[in-house]
Amino acid sequence: MTPHRPWLAYLCLGASMSLVGSYVGLSKWLVAVLPIFLLAWLRFGIAAVAMVGWVRRRADEPRLDGHQRRLLFVESFLGNFLFSICMLYGIKLSTALAAGVIMAALPGVVALLSRWWLKERLTPRVLAGIACAVAGIALVSLLRPATSATGTETAAQTAASHQVLLGNLLLIGAVFCEASYVVIGKKLSAGLSAKRISAIVNLWGLALVTPLGLWQALSFDFAVVAPPTWALLVFYALAASMATVWLWMTGLRHVPAAQAGVFTVLLPVTAAAVGVTLLGEQIAAPQLAAFGLALMGVVLATWPGKAAEHP
Numbered sequence: 001m002t003p004h005r006p007w008l009a010y011l012c013l014g015a016s017m018s019l020v021g022s023y024v025g026l027s028k029w030l031v032a033v034l035p036i037f038l039l040a041w042l043r044f045g046i047a048a049v050a051m052v053g054w055v056r057r058r059a060d061e062p063r064l065d066g067h068q069r070r071l072l073f074v075e076s077f078l079g080n081f082l083f084s085i086c087m088l089y090g091i092k093l094s095t096a097l098a099a100g101v102i103m104a105a106l107p108g109v110v111a112l113l114s115r116w117w118l119k120e121r122l123t124p125r126v127l128a129g130i131a132c133a134v135a136g137i138a139l140v141s142l143l144r145p146a147t148s149a150t151g152t153e154t155a156a157q158t159a160a161s162h163q164v165l166l167g168n169l170l171l172i173g174a175v176f177c178e179a180s181y182v183v184i185g186k187k188l189s190a191g192l193s194a195k196r197i198s199a200i201v202n203l204w205g206l207a208l209v210t211p212l213g214l215w216q217a218l219s220f221d222f223a224v225v226a227p228p229t230w231a232l233l234v235f236y237a238l239a240a241s242m243a244t245v246w247l248w249m250t251g252l253r254h255v256p257a258a259q260a261g262v263f264t265v266l267l268p269v270t271a272a273a274v275g276v277t278l279l280g281e282q283i284a285a286p287q288l289a290a291f292g293l294a295l296m297g298v299v300l301a302t303w304p305g306k307a308a309e310h311p
Contacts, residue, residue, distance in 0.1 A: 008251075009250070009251040009252075009253070009254040009255050010251065010255070010263070011251075012247040012248070012250045012251035013247070013248060013251035013252070013255060013260050013263040014263050014266055015247050016243075016244045016245075016247035016248040016251065016263070017244075017248075017263050017264050017266040017267045017270070018266045018267075018270050019239045019240075019243055019244045019247070020178075020239075020240070020244050020267050020270075021103070021266060021267040021269065021270025021271040021273075021274070022239070022270050022271075022274055023235070023236050023239050023240050024087060024091065024099055024103065024267070024270075024271040024274075025099070025270065025271045025272075025273070025274025025275050025278070025279065026232060026235075026236065026274060026278070027039075027087070027088060027091055027236060028091050028092070028095075028275070028279055029229070029232060029279075030088075030229065030232060030233060030236060031088050031089075031091060031092040032092075033224070033225060033226075033229050034220075034225070034229075034233070035216040035220060036085065036088045036089055036092070036216075037085075037209060037212035037213050037215070037216050038213050038216040038217050038220055039088060039233070040081075040084045040085065040088065040205075040209045040212075040213065041206070041209050041210060041212070041213020041214070041216075041217070042213070042233060042237065043084070043233070043236060043237040043240060043241060044080070044202055044203075044205045044206035044209060044237075044241060045206060045213075045237075046233070046234060046237035046238070046241075047202050047237045047238060047240070047241030047242050048199075048202055048203060048206050048241075050237075050238060050242055051195075051198060051199040051202060051241075051242055052199075054195040054196060054198060054199035055196065055199040055200065055203070057196065058193060058196075061192070061193060061196070062191065064192075068188065068191065068192065071184055071187060071188055072188065072197070072200050072201055072204065073204055074180075074184060075180075075181060075184045075185065075188060075197075075201050076200075076201035076202070076203075076204030076205050076208070077204070077208065078177045078180040078181060078184075079177060079178065079180065079181025079184070079185075079201065080201055080202065080204065080205035080208075080241070081204075081205050081208045081209060082173070082174075082177045083174050083177035083178055083181065084205070084209075084240075086170045086171065086173040086174035086177060087099070087170075087171065087174040089167070089170050090167045090168065090169075090170030090171035090173075090174060091167070091171070092167065093163050093164060093166055093167025093170065094164050094167030094168050094170075094171060095164075095275060095281055097271075097272050097275040097276065097281045097283060097287060097291075098164070098167070098168055098171065098287075099171050099271050099272075099275070101136055101272070101287070101290045101291045102168060102171040102172055102175060103171070103174075103175060103178075103264075103267050103271060105130075105133035105134070105136070105172075105175050106175055106178060106179055106182075106264040106267060107129070107133075107264055108129050108130035108133045108134075109130075109175055109176055109179040110179045110182050110183065110264070111129075111130065112130065112179075113179050113180060113183045114183060117183055125300050128300050129296075129300030132293050132296045132300060133293070135293045136290045136291065136292075136293035136295075136296075139286060139289060139290040139293065178264075178267075182248075182260065182264070185197070185248065185249060185252055186252055186260075188249070189249045189252045189253045190253070194245075194246045194248075194249035194250040194253070195246060197245065197249050198241070198242060198245040198246045198249065201245065202241045202242070202245070205241070248260075251263075269295075272291060
């Protein structure tokens with residue numbers, strides 16, 4: 001008999017990663033207007049107001065123990081605070097398309113962290129998938145701007161190459177932060193409601209970034225922010241801190257972490273699609289090859305093996 005499949009949980013996981021991919025791409029517009037720490041501070045602040053009713057413990061929910069409190073802090077520090085900083089600075093220095101390729105390494109990194117923390121065995125196919133993802137990242141990171149008409153690289157182009165490389169390294173850091181978020185989230189979702197996890201990790205993120213956000217807010221001219229940018233900021237805040245976390249934690253309660261990792265493929269696909277269709281980024285043959293390698297790594301690392309046959 002075919003076992004019951006939690007399709008609603010799958011839908012939640014897929015919607016969560018699609019939202020993450022969309023705001024990773026669209027944040028390219030936001031970082032062009034707002035300083036990074038101010039942007040992160042506004043994001044957490046807007047979401048904190050929207051989720052004020054989610055912090056309270058339900059009557060049937062146990063009190064937080066010391067282990068859960070530590071996990072919630074680490075979840076927020078890595079998955080909210082550091083991820084936001086690495087992703088926003090990375091996307092500012094690089095491109096949404098490059099972010100899509102690099103984020104395609106997520107399932108492989110999740111597998112590595114699962115091996116290290118959860119002691120799960122890595123199969124040869126998973127290792128091959130990780131190798132493909134790394135190759136894709138290396139290819140997109142080594143792409144250099146076109147040289148001048150004389151065939152030599154100008155000082156400006158050299159600086160641009162270094163800037164893009166730094167951006168890609170920050171995006172790789174964001175991948176490890178997001179993978180840690182996936183693994184830690186599985187432990188948290190077993191004992192806490194998705195709403196409460198979302199609210200608490202957002203409050204920790206707000207507390208961590210407030211000093212830096214206030215520092216940048218004091219010297220920033222808010223009059224230069226146009227109404228469409230404010231609307232995009234509200235979408236970014238509600239999607240990044242509220243909707244995606246709630247959707248992910250809701251789905252994760254009913255799906256194993258390794259299986260949930262499959263759905264992270266929607267993050268790079270959506271981010272790259274936003275970069276090409278909305279931001280006007282051009283995709284060249286080397287980038288297509290890099291993206292193909294990264295996606296091949298995703299398929300190898302996450303495709304389910306054949307079920308054992310029964311006589």
